[in-house]
Amino acid sequence: MADLKELFAKVDGQHEEMIALWKKLVNRDCGSDNKAGVDSVGQDIKEILEGLGFAVRFHEYEKAGNMLVADYGDFSKPFIVITGHMDTVFKDGQAAERPFTIRDGKAYGPGVLDMKGGITVALTALKLLKEIGYDRYAIRVILAGDEEVGHGNSNAAEDYMKEAKGAIMGFNMETGYLDNGIVVERKGCRRYRVEIDGVGAHAGNNPQDGRSAVEELAHKIIDIQALTDYEEGTTLNCGVIGGGTVANAVPEHAWCIVDVRFRTMKGLNRVDQAFKEIEKKQYVADTKTTIFPTITIAAMERTPESVALCERANELAVKAGLSPIHPKFVGGGSDSAYLVLAGVPTLCALGLRGEFNHTVREYAVVDSLFERTKLFITLLLGL
Ligand SMILES: [Zn+2]
Missing domain, CATH: 3.30.70.360 (Alpha-Beta Plaits)
Structure with a gap:
């Protein structure tokens, strides 16, 4: 296995770049009803992933932001899915009104926690893993464009299940929790x-x-x-x-x-x-x-496979010197439900730690951007 210490040092060497990417993703209007805004986020992420060697395609929808699907590696091998969403709950104008700001170790701005931070974690982890020639599994990234409205105007829910089917593990980069709980069940x-x-x-x-x-x-x-x-x-x-x-x-x-x-x-x-x-x-x-x-x-139903995955993830985290994690149940929904429905053992809420999603008080703990990137790298290399 690659030297985690070296990779962690690389994460620490990426702080400025990571913040810049995070800021770029936050400082734009991409509410679920702004299809053009969400699709432009998709184009930017497409460019980044193509730069890493991913083959990128979109499921296109008339009335909702398109779903990005990006594949990397040899799909005759088992593959994992990394998921998230590009839309926010915020109306146009919010990005200009309250742009990305850091105050006292907390970052603010529309979607800073839900879930531009998690996307930044995933893209950075993939970049660093690619640099060391990662080939443990094939990787499929799936990013929806209309999660916050429950895919009401698109086929994204079905497309999610189709794309995830057959994966051996799923990781949703949704909003993390202050108590370091990793979600294995959602109402x-x-x-x-x-x-x-x-x-x-x-x-x-x-x-x-x-x-x-x-x-x-x-x-x-x-x-x-x-x-x-x-x-x-x-x-x-x-x-x-x-x-x-x-x-x-x-x-x-x-x-x-x-x-x-x-x-x-x-x-x-x-x-x-x-x-x-x-x-x-x-x-x-x-x-x-x-x-x-x-x-x-849909509900993300608790499965023994997801709980076991979380336990193994915790062992790896502790061994790597990171904070322990534990399985968590929450009331709010996410697209992880579709991964579980597709039969994929799934960990959700691997994104940044913070509070107050869907409100102007939304904030993310800046340090968790780096912690969570280290955690995600550890999991991708060890699970
Ligand atoms: Zn979200």
């Missing part, structure tokens, strides 16, 4: 819209002719919330409701949006079945309920 999310039609009537003249959609919804919200099962890891939240028009009319229409978080498909299926019953039920005669899912982000 999935599905949203449903509940629509209720009743019968409108004047609240004073003929209320008895009305069928209140709001009243029906009120009953059903209680039923929906009661489906939460903490032990199973399935929680439901009727987060937004609406209905009626004026106080003196029996409301003809009401609706709500339900956010469901689930650990397993079994939990999601239970909710789905229950919703069919709730749909049929009538508390207020003559009302009609329709419930339908809008978006779904």
Whole structure:
């Protein structure tokens, strides 16, 4: 095995270059709805990877940032996948308004943590490994352009699974955690819209002719919330409701949006079945309920293979003199779900450590840029 100490010294010799690349990736608008912005990030990363000898192609989508796929090495050998996303949650103008800045060891800027830092780690690690002639595995890099919107306007979820299928390990460079936990399990999310039609009537003249959609919804919200099962890891939240028009009319229409978080498909299926019953039920005669899912982000289900991979990764980290890592479970989703669905043992959250994703308070610990690059090099050489 290559001398890790030498490689670590090389990482330390790259600080300026790494910060410059990180800054370049942050200082541009590339929100999920800015396809041109995301695609231009893809072009820059393509150039970098081609410079390292990768063959780069894109899955092109009409209404979403394209997915970059880059291959390196001999694919008759086992291959690994390295994944992430190029889009952010931020609107245009943010890059100019609050560009990449470092204050007191923390870096700020749109997407600095989620996940331009992780991309910088991966690109730097690949560059340094290429310099020592890395050929342990073939490598496939997959970077999505619309992760933050759950691939709602593209086939990226399916394309992810197709590209990852057959890989022996997966590494997602998503946002890391301050406690050094490496994610092996994430909840999935599905949203449903509940629509209720009743019968409108004047609240004073003929209320008895009305069928209140709001009243029906009120009953059903209680039923929906009661489906939460903490032990199973399935929680439901009727987060937004609406209905009626004026106080003196029996409301003809009401609706709500339900956010469901689930650990397993079994939990999601239970909710789905229950919703069919709730749909049929009538508390207020003559009302009609329709419930339908809008978006779904798959769960990253915990597998023994991912946990074992994390344990081996920790042994390697400790042996290399790096901070210990441990398997972690989190509520928020990521594309790692698709790697696991494709049957790939996966470690997620290998990116920088920091906090407050998706807000203007988002920051990344600058030192973790270098620590995480050392960790990733260690894992690619040892696992
Ligand atoms: Zn992310």
